[in-house]
Structure formats: structure tokens, C-alpha cells
Amino acid sequence: MVGALARLVTEEHGVPFYTFFISSWMFLSLFLHLPAIDDDAGGVEHRDGTEPVRLPGCVPIHTHDLPGSMLADRSSDRYAGFLAMARDGANADGILVNTFRELEPAVGDVANGVMMPPVHAVGPLAWTRPVSIDRDHGCLSWLDQQPRGSVVYVSFGSGGTLTWQQTAELALGLELSHHRLIWAIKRPDQDTSSGAFFGTTHHGEDDDEIEFLPEGFIKRTRC
Template sequence: METTIKQQQQKPHIVIFPSPAMGHLIPLSEFAKRLVLTHNFSVTFIIPNFGFPIKSQKSFLDSSMPKTIQVLYLPPPPPLADVPSDADPSFFVITAMTRAVPALRDSLKLLTESTRLVALIVDVVGTDSFEVAREFNLLRYIFVPLCAMSLSLLLHLPKLDEGAQAHGYSDYKDIPDPIKIPGCIPIRGTQFVDMLQNRNTHTYKLFIYHTKRYNLADGIIVNSFLELESGAFNAFADDGEDGSGKKPPIYPIGPLLQTRPISGNDDDVECLRWLDEQPRGSVLFASFGSSGTLSQEQLTELALGLEMSEQRFIWVVRSPAKDGASGVHYNAQSINKDDDPFDFLPKGFMERTRRGGLGLLVRSWAPQIQILSHGSTGGFLSHCGWNSILESLVNGVPLIAWPLFGEQEMHTEMLTKQFKIAFRPNKNEEDGLVGREEIAKLVRDLILGEGGKPLRQKARELKEAAATATSAHGSSARSLVQVIQIWKNHETVML
């Protein structure tokens, strides 16, 4: 009895069990900080071991987490000898998360001895941990670091799978008509995230398995906001009418943005100092995130297009991929990390742009949050990862959408046709590249042209909507309070 009384007097404790993707860890870490610093919770991250180094993720968590947030790293899982030889890395990661569940159970048992543990938050492919959460009488939540449209697609995927099977389609890209997703604009199968396009892959089957288990959750938390994706969020409330079955409560609590301070190194300081000297709204920021790169041919066209636009720019330059693709995912085989990205730029480009004060080039990484929030930034050429989109929206910056992989094709469709705050470049039919003339035209239009005027206006409107959603009585703030109250009122069970 004494232990129970002592436990009830403690702060409610939340455990987060994430996948290793940086695009997932960043909003989860911000969510954890908000719980601890604003709502008087305690939080532990339990990180699965995938049998390979996750140095960047560990470095991020160690440097960005307050000391009040505990980070535990699980031991390696049993060898994954039964993983199919043709499985992609996503299949390996999802399987490793499932194999980590016994180690997760051991960690939860230890935490129950010293904390008032009330809820387990998992990633979109972490539902195999729900049985363990039930053993400890923990509430089970899924955190979706994606847009509501992505969640709608995942919830509807089993129904879409049945339809594709009935019509004999093994691959969604073979379906000729746009595919309807509840509450969202229709998209083509070619715009599905790569791992969900082919119904016969091992990874696709794992996603079907996990999405069918979403109804086991006590709630789903989404890093988006009601005013941005009202159609999708309203469709979630129609239990079963879309054919996807009854859904748990869904809570939009975004936008959650990274609050990591500027590093203070010379390159970061130079970026902001250079921006301070530019006219308001005059600079295009060009960056493809932490894992996007271009071919040598496309890199050259982008450089010359930026120069031809005669608009100011900051460009985060990354060494080109070796495989010749116009846009690929960053991986160890495609890029030599010892290369200097500037060595791949067109001859004389650096000297011409520096001499004219036109642009600032940065190697591999720049303080994106600070750049997008700076008054001199007037546009963002982006790969359209969801975190980057939210950072752009919050700061009222219109975009040139340049998707490379993953769900970025779907995001681009939203940005151009639903939100209407982005241009999309047209590719040449002959070589599949975006030509320098096209780039120059879109940059000029986005920054100061009449064609970009509606985009700039819409960006300002969405900036206000995002600020309203996260204000004290806004939709996202109210949604978060609902979850907080459920967690604080939950009675835990000591084993």
C-alpha cells in the first residue's frame, strides 16, 4: 500500500518507443520536452537496437534532450537470420522493433518500480508493443509524425488493399485513376510512398499488419493541425463510414517544430549575418533536408538556374549521388562523404555569385529553422519532408516543391493543389531533369513575380492559422489538453 501511495504522488510518467528515422525523432523529442517542461510529466525514451550504428540519432538525442528526460538504449535483438534477402531497410527496422519487445518489457518492469507509469507512445509501426503495455495497464498511443493525409492513407490501406486485390492490381501505380483517400484530395498510386506502392513486398505486408492494429490504440496523436487539414480530421470522426472501421480518438497537436538552438559555429553565424544584410523577403533558401541529394547533371542545372534567376539565395550544397538519379535517398553507397560538395559546382559559379553578392553557399547543413524564420527569407526550395513543410508554414514562407522520395510526392500534391502555397518545377521530357530556365523562372515568380503573389498571400494566411492553433485556446492546444487529462487521471497498476 505504501508503494502505491508513493507512486500516486509522483509525476505521471510516459514511455516513448520510437523508430530511428530523424524525421520521427525530432517531433517526438519536441513533444517529450513539452510534456516535461509545460505539463509536469516525466518521460523516458526507450530506443530499440537495430544491430547497426545509429550515431546521428544518438548524437541528436544526447544533445537535444533536457537532463530530466531519460534515454535508454536496448540491447541488440536476436540475430535476424530469417529476414528475407530481398527485404528493404524499412522491413529490417520494423522487424527489429518487434524483436525488441521482450527487452522493452524488461525496461517497463524496472520503470514501474520507481515511477508512476501511465502511457506508452509508439511509432506508426510499433503496435506489437501494445500487448506489453496491456500487461502493465498502460494506455497505448500512436504518435504520427506525418500529415493527417498520411494517417488517412494508413487507416484506409486495408480497404484499398482489398479493392486492389479484387481488381487484380499488384501495384498501386498500375491503377489508372486517382485513388480516393477519405477527407483528402485524390492522388495517383505513383504518389504513394515507395514502400507502399507494391502490394507484394515484405514491407507493404508489414504495414498492412500494423495498420489493422491501429484500432487497439487508446488514441492517435498527429503532428498537424485542424485548420490545415480539416477534411482529413473531419473524416476521422466518421466511424466506419469510409470503410476503414472504427478508429480510436485522433488528436491533432501540431505543428511541433524543433527548438534546438543555433550551434554557434562559424558557418551558422555567417548564414544569419548574411541574411541580416539582405532586403526583407528577398532570399530563396534551397535545401533538400538531411537525406536528399541530386545527380551531378541536376546539381549543375540547379546552380545555373539559381544564378540566372538573379535572386538572392542560400543554398545547402551536398555532393551528388553516383548513380545518376535525378533525386535519390542519401546512403553510404551513393555519396563519398570525403568529397567537398563545392568541387561539383559549375566552373566559375562560386566566384560569380560571391562577387555579385547574389548567393551564399553552405556545405551539407544549415540552421534551417533560423533561416526560415528570418525576415529576409522569402521562399523555400525544398524536398518537402513534413517537418520542413511545417517549418515553412509556421513562418509564412511559400515553396518550390521538389520531391525526391518517400511521401514527398504526396506532400507536393497537397502543397500545390490543396494548400496552394507552392510551385512544382516541370521536368524535361528528354532527360528527366529540371532545366535551368525553369528553375530561374519559378524562383523569380516565387520571390517577387505576379505569379507568386497568391502563394505568398496564402502562406501568410497559413502562418496565422498555425499560430492560432497553438495559442492558449487554439485547436491543437485544446486537443493536447484532452490527452494530458486522460493521462493524468489514469490509474496505473504496480506489479
């Protein structure tokens, strides 16, 4: 949450304190409910839970879908810091979340009745580059030549990563679809779904740099 550490400064100057939550409304709900979830967990680690987390307006959240900070040992500094941030989140005058009601209507319908402080959907906010930058990139030149609506774009965000098996399965599915495609691909990571935030990424179009793809994939799918 951007701005959480600035709360003491705003109190000193008597100005309202708002935080900006860059993830989804559903994740914000999980975040704000974490203190209650922690109290109900007893001595059980969240990663060992057998029942999904159920929150108002949200689909059930299964253990393997919980954020990494919740899967850490509850006695660890990582978890303690995440829990402290969640407790502190309730002290804001309001929260700005990067989503919009039409994207998460069920969560939005119950948000103001369940979440304190008030939550304001201000998204979608996305970083965009000026049109003049990188217009000569081969990928964009190729895209301009394709029929409108004919290209599949595949991306899991700035840090989202797949395992080796998931990467191979996705590659197979894309190949069998016979669609033109642009795949913002990252090196597979077996340990964490956000490995690209911290690991070494490889860029480029040479086969040697993306040897983790099925053999011959690039040649068979290149248009």
C-alpha cells in the same frame, strides 16, 4: 509510427496506448486506409494502378506519389510489414499527428468521422538547436546581413532527394529568380525520393563537392 510495438506492454499494464505519427494528416489517412485499399486492389500491384487513390478530404494521390513501401511488390516482406503496421494502427486508443488543422483543414474536418481511433493534431513539432550552437557558421553570419524577408530558403527535408534532372531544373529556376538564396542541397538520386536517408551525403561549399550543379552556378548566384 513511434510506439507501435509498445502496444502489448500498455495492454499488460492497463494504460492507454497512443502512437505518434510524424508525417502529415493526409499521409496518416492513406496509412489507415491501406488495408481497405489493399482489399480493393485484387491482384493488381499498386504501382500499376491507373486511377489515383481518393480519400475523404484529400486531394487525389497518384501512383508516382505513393510511398515506396506501397510501390513494392505486394508479396514482398517490405509491403507485408507496412500493411501489418497499418492494420495495427487501428488498435491504438488515439493517434498524435505532427500537423495542425489550419495546414490541412479539409482532412481535419473529416478525420474524426472517418478515422478510427481518434486523431489529435499536436504539431507543428520541430527539432530546434540552442541559439548558442553554430552561430559562427558562415551561412548564418551571411544571413544576418541580408534585408529581412529577402532570402529564399530551399529544403526538401532530412531525406528528400531530387533526380539529376530535377536538381538542374531547380538550380536554373533559382538562378533566374535573381533572389538571394540558401539551398540545403543533397546529392541527386535517380532511384528514390528518400535516398538521402540511406545514401552518402556530401557537405561543404567547395565546387568539387557539388559538381552535380550546373557549371558556374555557385559563382553566378553567390552574393
